[in-house]
Amino acid sequence: MTLNDQTIASREGEELDSSVIDSYLKSTIPGLSGTPQIRQFPGGASNLTYLLEYPDLQLVLRRPPFGHKAKSAHDMGREFRIISQLGSSFPYCPKAYVHCTDEAVIGSEFYVMERINGIILRxxxxxxxxxxAEKTTRLCKSFIDRLVELHNVDYQACGLGDLGKPEGYVARQISGWSDRYEKAMTPDAPQWTAVKAWLKDKQPADHAKPGIVHNDYRFDNVILDPHNPMQIIGVLDWELTTIGDPLMDLGNTLAYWIEAGDPAPMQLMRRQPSNAPGMLTRREFVDYYAACAGIRIDNYDFYYTYGLFRLAGIVQQIYYRFYHGQTKDKRFAQFIMMNKLLEQISLQVIDKSTL
Structure with a gap:
């Protein structure tokens, strides 16, 4: 169990100046007193997240990573806007306090939000x-319920209608992630040629009802109620959120969903307890999602394979920074092996697919 206040000293090269942060925040957030203790949250491989602990208030700061950044990623203002406007319709967003666009303050833009106390599963x-097993099933269904609830939010009503373009979303994701993967290539990276061709050939039409797509919905991005851990009280990491096909978002989540019966190499990639007794299988996950959403999903191979390819694209973008010495985080050295494994899994899905 990980309470979401478990932190580490800032990693080398990722430290923040507490006096500079304190001065800025006191000029923008009324009532702050004392000086903050700054620690870093160890999870995550993209944006960096810090705990700012004042005597009477605990805040969370999000900033982009150091080094090379994908052009369309790490938009702090966009993430700040999403949680600010979505909160009234989806009450699992943290409260947003301030977005700083002056990169002179800490060397990049950043934003500050509330800290939600609870449990994060690793x-x-x-x-x-x-x-x-029974309680774990309830937790699993609660996890899926929140995803369905998000996909059903009236994004126009909360002012987020311009967040993305749902028309042509499926095709745009396939071509976009293919392009981003190519730009992040390193000499040791797999080509994904057969998978990319299959995805392009098999892509379905956009889902009839577009919705808010979280794009990184997994257990370590949700917070459980410490008094009732079957319930989710917070959803984090809105960096990649847009408007699009909710079934593509389902595919993103399935890519992380390593079930108990998966082979050992896949288990090594697992980062959430989706294999625990009582957790649904991927097929059961899809069936429960479809029942809650009031739709029918007979074959999810395309969405699952897309999720695996997209995950490989994210992994490769991060590995690119490590390969070129733009980050010192040693966790990323093994990301090239994860990329290769994801390609193997995708090819196995394609080989068995009836699409």
Missing amino acids: SDMPAELNLD
């Missing part, structure tokens, strides 16, 4: 939660 289900 690779394995902690014994301290005492969740048997």
Whole structure:
């Protein structure tokens, strides 16, 4: 079990100047007193996240990573706007406090939001939660319920209608991630040629009802109620959110969903307890999602394979920074192996697919 206040000293090269941060925040957030203790949240591989602990208030700061950045990624203002405007319709967003566009303050733009106290699950289900299979199933369904709820939000009503272009979303994602992957290539990276061709050939029409697409919905981006861990009280990491086909978002989540019966190499890639007794399989996940959403999904191979390819694109973008010495985070050294494994999984799905 990981309480979301578990932090580490800032990693080398990712430190923040507490006096500079404190001066800026006191000029923008009324009532702050004392000086903040700054620690870093260890999770995540994209934007950097810090805990700012004042005597009477705890805040979270988000900033882009150091080094090379994909052109369309790490838009702090966009992420700040999303949680600011979505909160009234989807009450799991943290409260947004301030967005700083002056890069002179800490060397990049950033934003500050509230800290939601709760539990964040990592690779394995902690014994301290005492969740048997029945309770774990309830937690799993709660996780899916929140995703369906997000996809059903009236994004026009909360002022986010211009967040993305739902028309042509499926085709745009396939071509866009193919292009981003090519730009992040390193000499040791797989080509993904067969998978990209299959995705282009098999892409379906856009779903009839577009919705808000989180684009990174997984267990370590949700916060569980510490008093009732079957319930989700917060959803984090809105960096990649847009308007588009909700089934593509489902595919994104399935790419992270390593079930108990998956082979050992896939288990090594697992970063959430989706293999715990009581967790739904991918097929059961899709069926429950479809039932809650009131739709029919007979074959999810395309969406799952897309999710795997997109995940490989994200992994490769991060590995690119490590390969070129633009980040010192040693976790990223193994990302090239994850990329290769994701291609192998995709080819296996394609080989068995009836599409």
